[in-house]
Amino acid sequence: xxxxxxxSPRRRAWSAARGGDRKDSGAAPALSVRRLNLMRVGYAVMxxxxxxxxWPLLVDRSEPWPLYEGVTKYMLVAMGLLALLGLRYPVKxxxxxxxxxxxxxxxxxxxxxxxxxxDEMDAATAEVAGAALWVVIILAVIPWRxxxxxxxxxxxxxxxS
Numbered sequence: 001x002x003x004x005x006x007x008s009p010r011r012r013a014w015s016a017a018r019g020g021d022r023k024d025s026g027a028a029p030a031l032s033v034r035r036l037n038l039m040r041v042g043y044a045v046m047x048x049x050x051x052x053x054x055w056p057l058l059v060d061r062s063e064p065w066p067l068y069e070g071v072t073k074y075m076l077v078a079m080g081l082l083a084l085l086g087l088r089y090p091v092k093x094x095x096x097x098x099x100x101x102x103x104x105x106x107x108x109x110x111x112x113x114x115x116x117x118x119d120e121m122d123a124a125t126a127e128v129a130g131a132a133l134w135v136v137i138i139l140a141v142i143p144w145r146x147x148x149x150x151x152x153x154x155x156x157x158x159x160x161s
Contacts, residue, residue, distance in 0.1 A: 035143055036090045042097055042141035043086035049134060050080030097142050104135040 031039075054076050065073065079096065086093035112129040115121040121129070 031091060031143055031146060038141045039090040039094075039097070039143070040087050042138045043083045043090065043093065045134065045137050046097070046100055047080045047083035047087070050076050050083065053131070054080065094142070094147070097138050098147065101135055101138050101142065104132040104138075108132050108135075 054073055057073060058077065064070070079100065082093060082096045083100075086096055108129060112121065112125060112132070115125055116129075
């Protein structure tokens with residue numbers, strides 16, 4: 001005996017808007033409150049760390065920065081503000097944690113590690129590498145299974161209507 005379930009167009013649209021109508025791939029696993037709070041720890045470490053390290057430099061600046069130093073500082077401040085927004089919206093702001101992880105791991109691998117291996121690391125590079133190593137906290141709080149499901153397994157957004 002076959003049973004068919006019919007639902008109204010309104011119900012199907014609501015289900016699709018919630019992501020519940022995905023037949024092409026598995027729905028992303030739901031994140032527990034514990035996991036969301038762990039992510040919030042990562043956002044707090046990132047946001048507060050950037051605030052403590054960079055925001056005072058914006059206030060106490062008596063002369064203009066060289067171009068790229070100024071660009072870098074203000075990009076970091078913007079990232080810190082977005083990280084603090086992640087305290088409220090941990091899942092929606094996940095790309096900020098991914099970006100933070102990506103740039104630090106790339107920089108460590110391409111700049112710091114080769115200098116360290118060659119025993120040519122200066123004090124300034126060692127200081128930046130030490131600060132970049134805080135990325136281990138961010139790596140630990142990212143829900144990697146969720147990331148894989150959302151960004152690798154699931155279909156991307158449509159290019160055309």
